[in-house]
Amino acid sequence: MSTVRLGLAQTMTHFGDDEERNLENAVALIEHAARQDIDLIAFAENYPGPFTESNRYEVDAVMAESARTHGVAVAYGTSRPAPGRDGSFHITTVIVDSQGVERGAYHRTHPEGPYIYRDGKQWNFDYVAAEAFPVVDMGWGKLAVSICSEVHLPEVSRILALKGAEIILYPSGLLIDELGYTENWRTLVRARAIENHAYTATLVNLMDPAVGAQFNRSGVELAPPRDSITTGIGGIYGPERMLAESGEPGLLTADLDLDRIRYLRAASEELIVPAPYRTIPGHMTWRRPELYGELTRPRTR
Template structure:
């Protein structure tokens, strides 16, 4: 039986139907309810789970405000099952023509907050506007940070989140099969160097006959140990996590304590790039 300090968490791994919100939400619902049946209280969905990833020619059409239809759909499910859901969607900006790649956090009482992807991958720089903040969300039983996909390779983001109190960092992703080696290493590294649990939810399948996603969704503990890893195309991967391990690991290898922040800040000010 899981408790407030040992919650059951889930990473949803799924293929998507490109541009078909109805079918994608139907599949996501099935996988969310599977995770709920396994006791999950925190469930992470992949990047752009409601539209698919390679919809670049339809970004403005498929983008939604926050709150909007998909956020409200997530909120109803969160309230019904008393869970927290994190899902990444195309966000329609209040500035006409701008679209963000945005992760939404909802809970039993509605919208908790959102995170806009800061570090954009390759052609995403022509699709999306960049986010500028690294919020940490207090869920009561844990403090949650969010990064998206490619950002698994940017240690600065997860370090900022950990220094601001995150116990768990989640990565909704559409990470490619061609760079799976980076995913395997970076998911464990981000957990170990910050003493956090990492929940990494990735896509599967192939889009437009050329973009193959790597799967390998996983839940990693603060020692960098993979607790569970998905093996199927569509799967709700769950694990019970012991949040007391965050403090234990940070005292065992005190990276956050020993980080000389003044030297880092001085170096950045001297080398602004």
């Protein structure tokens, strides 16, 4: 198939004693996605869990079985043990096809740990950054993941695109809107689509506003209360236009024409008025890697 229907699962995330409810909700959302003829459903960073070192529960078998039962490919978040490091974990997005077969997994690569995952009320484990950028062949197209604030690092997305990724997901963690990042976040995700001739999408865990209140040192109300749930940042973008945006709970969907991506990557720009495209095609072929040594020079602090 050349057209893929993507669904973003913007849903309530539970922590602590209620955390395993996330798994029940994820299964229900996969079933709901099947009823909407969604081919690929994506969840937020680390959803449905586990979010801590102490409260571990099995998610992989359940998510794979749900994908197989309902015939929907799934990109879900979890934390997986870091090999050779007891008590340490990768932040991971697992990609399972519609037959329930795990096709690949991306472990977050930036920033290096520690980061925000240790000794928090929501996350609590020793985070370990990984060092690989997998691109997963789904049969119908090539899929990749870049997690949360990695969207600020264009190098990650460019590597994925150069390896053939046609859809790049940016599952995010928490409080993006409450922190005031939403406008820039969506702009960055859309920019990644334009500069890499790829479809991109982002979403965030929704939660009780009390989660955000613990970080509000000024006591200023940054956003009006809304149904006891934080605001989403959901967005789906192509290189030529925005396809869908919503901050509300639910399944945000869009149809992705992969043939269009392949055309834009292969075509050369012509001065035709009006142009048959809404972005400059073929610009990836302009790259001159021999000039880019600065990008790999050791960093200075």
